[in-house]
Amino acid sequence: MSEIAVTERTRVKRGRKIANYDRETINRIIDEAWVCNIGVSAAGQAMVQPTSHWRIGDELFLHGSVKNGLFQQVMKSETACITLFLLDGLVFARSAYHHSVNFRSVVIYGNGRLVDDPEEKRSALDTMLEKYSPGRSAEARPPNETELKVTAVFAFPIEEVSAKVRTGGPNEEPEDMALDIWAGVKPVTSVVGELIPD
């Protein structure tokens, strides 16, 4: 267990019982998720985008077009809020109120570092491919100079971060337990199928 320091922004206020600040737990959620959501404020208006991500050590990496409006805000040092969410189950309680979902989520606040060193940039993009299929970075035709130039890569510190993990069956009011109403969990899983060749 490597506990992460809590800040005012990352202190979980709602759902404190399921709050988690363990780095290994957080890293596992980041690695299992295929997509995150990144939000920034631009002229007082929040902009949010879903985008692929990957992790190297204690940094979360994103990439996209250098012309992407949201990433341009990141380059202007706007602090981003990045969320990751894995749905693990639909939780059916005897009361409408206690219906819930089992999930693992992460919220990160941080400023993106533009990865502009050519070697670090190539290496970071290789690591993204390895997430999609181990060995892929040695198989695919590497990016050329133009492809690298139009791609922006950002690294965000996984430092100001919190997680929430809900598992198990429904929470119920004691007086509801005698009701003749079905309850339990329907597990939800994300499945990657076999390759359909091009």
Next chain:
Amino acid sequence: MSEIAVTERTRVKRGRKIANYDRETINRIIDEAWVCNIGVSAAGQAMVQPTSHWRIGDELFLHGSVKNGLFQQVMKSETACITLFLLDGLVFARSAYHHSVNFRSVVIYGNGRLVDDPEEKRSALDTMLEKYSPGRSAEARPPNETELKVTAVFAFPIEEVSAKVRTGGPNEEPEDMALDIWAGVKPVTSVVGELIPD
């Protein structure tokens, strides 16, 4: 096809070829997704939260604790940016650069309307249960006054909205097609399993 009017905020700038403004397509994505992400700006800082949602007509509904910090910003008429994302496949190209994902996404900008009419609020929460399991709202013990009071329900107009839909195999540079590198799509699906009774 019911085409939605495009605004400056919802005009897709990157990936124009996969932009979609068809209301039926957008509604299907919203209905299939279990969770959205909502972002608001608070004192110049974006806050983003994953949360369950459901749809009634041309409005997207969210609910949560009345004490939720983000929802309190919504109550202050902060315009929200809501994203939905369904991952359909990992796309392997012969070039590193053209690796991609198949997905369906929606981005909505709008101001939340607090649903405070008791009948509308009960009916909206019933509709959420129906999304999780048809018939559930008639089975579960209905919310009591206290449970209703601590739950805030918001409706967002699905009006200032855009979608992106990517399908099919990899885009490739013509000169890469002769390379002896495997390519194709690994489909990704979300599966809801059988009930594990409580």
